[in-house]
Amino acid sequence: MLSKNDKQIRPIAFIYLIVFVVSTVWDLGHGMLLSQWQPVLLHNRLDFTLQFILLTGAGKEVIQSQSFRIILDVINILLPFALTFSVIRRRRIQPALAMLTSFFALFYFMLICATAHYSMETYIAFVLLPLLFLYRKTVHFFLVFNCLRIIFILFFFSSGLYKVLFGALFNTEQFSAILIQQHSSMLTGIGTSAYKSFIEFWVHNPMASWFIYVGATFIELSFLVGLITKKFDRFLGIFLCCFLLFDYVFMGITYIPWFAFTALFFYSKSVNLSGQKICY
Amino acid sequence: MKRNPIFLIVLFRNNKILFFAFVLFVLAFIVVNIKRGMTVSPLFQYGMYSGPLYLNDSVFAYKFVANGKPIDLSKLSCVERDKLITPIDYYQNSAVRNQNIFETVFPILKNISSNKDLILKKFVPPLSENSFAEWYLENTEKIVGHKINSLLIYSQFYGYHKGVYTIGSEKKLLHYAQ
Numbered sequence: 001m002l003s004k005n006d007k008q009i010r011p012i013a014f015i016y017l018i019v020f021v022v023s024t025v026w027d028l029g030h031g032m033l034l035s036q037w038q039p040v041l042l043h044n045r046l047d048f049t050l051q052f053i054l055l056t057g058a059g060k061e062v063i064q065s066q067s068f069r070i071i072l073d074v075i076n077i078l079l080p081f082a083l084t085f086s087v088i089r090r091r092r093i094q095p096a097l098a099m100l101t102s103f104f105a106l107f108y109f110m111l112i113c114a115t116a117h118y119s120m121e122t123y124i125a126f127v128l129l130p131l132l133f134l135y136r137k138t139v140h141f142f143l144v145f146n147c148l149r150i151i152f153i154l155f156f157f158s159s160g161l162y163k164v165l166f167g168a169l170f171n172t173e174q175f176s177a178i179l180i181q182q183h184s185s186m187l188t189g190i191g192t193s194a195y196k197s198f199i200e201f202w203v204h205n206p207m208a209s210w211f212i213y214v215g216a217t218f219i220e221l222s223f224l225v226g227l228i229t230k231k232f233d234r235f236l237g238i239f240l241c242c243f244l245l246f247d248y249v250f251m252g253i254t255y256i257p258w259f260a261f262t263a264l265f266f267y268s269k270s271v272n273l274s275g276q277k278i279c280y
Numbered sequence: 281m282k283r284n285p286i287f288l289i290v291l292f293r294n295n296k297i298l299f300f301a302f303v304l305f306v307l308a309f310i311v312v313n314i315k316r317g318m319t320v321s322p323l324f325q326y327g328m329y330s331g332p333l334y335l336n337d338s339v340f341a342y343k344f345v346a347n348g349k350p351i352d353l354s355k356l357s358c359v360e361r362d363k364l365i366t367p368i369d370y371y372q373n374s375a376v377r378n379q380n381i382f383e384t385v386f387p388i389l390k391n392i393s394s395n396k397d398l399i400l401k402k403f404v405p406p407l408s409e410n411s412f413a414e415w416y417l418e419n420t421e422k423i424v425g426h427k428i429n430s431l432l433i434y435s436q437f438y439g440y441h442k443g444v445y446t447i448g449s450e451k452k453l454l455h456y457a458q
Contacts, residue, residue: 030359031422040415041407043370044378049321051385051403055392060405110321117366120321127322140298143291147302150287154306155326158313162330177333180440184341185365188438188445191352204443206335252358 008271009133009141012263013087016129019260020080023126026256032116034062034069034108039115047120050110062111076108080130087133094133101130124155125257145271149264153226156240160220168213175213176206182251202250212250219243230268237265338437339445342368344420345432351424360423367419368433371412372453378404413456430457 027033042059044050053059061068079101086094109123128151132144163169180187183199202209219239225232240262244255292299305323312323319325342365344351353361382403389399421428432455437448 044381046318117362159326162327166330171332186353188341189353191354193354196354
């Protein structure tokens with residue numbers, strides 16, 4: 001008979017796969033798979049991991065070889081399917097696939113982020129979440145689940161903390177000024193559209209937009225409560241969804257992969273250690 | 281009254297490798313965020329737009345003129361705008377930036393391979409202006425949905441005051457014609 005955690009592994013694996021598929025279809029629709037984008041230049045960033053990836057010659061190869069790009073795209077799409085299948089069928093290869101999928105996602109998305117407008121922070125979900133399936137034993141799934149939940153809380157909370165420490169939260173012009181910088185070429189250019197008018201409204205009303213910024217920061221900071229208790233995890237999951245939607249609407253930043261992180265909050269109460277209560 | 285066990289202790293008792301990996305990851309994340317320089321993916325600094333910005337800050341923008349007419353960016357999706365703007369941004373800065381990063385990291389990388397020229401080719405792949413122009417025109421044609429015979433790209437600085445953007449300076453960056 002399956003334990004409670006075993007029953008939760010499958011829906012979590014499905015959520016991971018569904019989010020991956022949606023994200024990939026989105027990229028495919030926007031011509032942003034490596035083989036579609038066919039980049040010609042490389043934009044390095046001060047990231048130690050990226051230096052090692054470039055040292056392998058993969059960056060140069062991505063720019064020069066279409067067959068290499070196709071191979072990377074295909075592997076990147078196949079691995080999450082293979083991993084989810086192995087989780088559902090409880091295959092022995094599951095831990096190895098989990099590790100491989102995680103490392104390959106790091107490799108693939110770092111390369112695409114070094115050649116396109118994407119930022120690696122967006123794709124971190126596809127690097128970390130395969131690690132959920134690193135172990136086949138229920139108790140270890142529980143442990144990894146909670147480790148990743150805490151790690152995500154630290155990531156998200158730190159973002160809010162930065163806004164407090166650097167003083168941006170207390171600046172009432174902050175969000176209007178951010179919107180100007182984020183959409184500068186559209187706002188200063190010709191033409192009108194519903195979206196441009198929407199952004200202009202928030203630019204011209206700094207106090208109203210500041211409240212949005214304060215609300216977003218509140219959401220980020222509120223995740224700290226997740227280190228103490230899981231009681232509010234459903235709310236945190238909903239908060240996260242709202243935050244990601246608002247990020248897209250206001251900033252035009254697509255954080256689709258992060259929707260997979262919501263599983264860490266929507267399922268946190270049902271993933272437990274044989275019903276034992278644990279302090280966080 | 282019986283106290284509930286703490287998660288870290290449960291983790292340590294059940295899986296010591298995972299315990300040390302987790303503690304190391306969290307400590308590394310804290311160090312990366314305190315040092316605030318180079319990141320080590322998947323450890324990042326999530327501090328974007330956390331420094332104070334003001335409405336009277338100088339605004340940097342691009343203007344694209346295709347076949348003599350400015351491209352209406354408001355009609356494009358956010359992704360399409362990014363696809364138009366980011367490559368120009370990268371093209372303007374990548375050569376110098378890649379070289380600088382290479383010079384910064386080479387002292388570390390030389391322990392792995394001391395052949396500087398070989399590594400340099402991997403870090404700063406050669407890019408001719410023609411190949412970028414050809415690629416960028418094709419990219420822009422896909423976005424705007426029509427053939428482009430000439431494309432002018434300007435960088436601009438604006439000032440903002442009470443809903444009005446006033447241009448401070450404009451510089452022609454690139455001119456492609458086919």
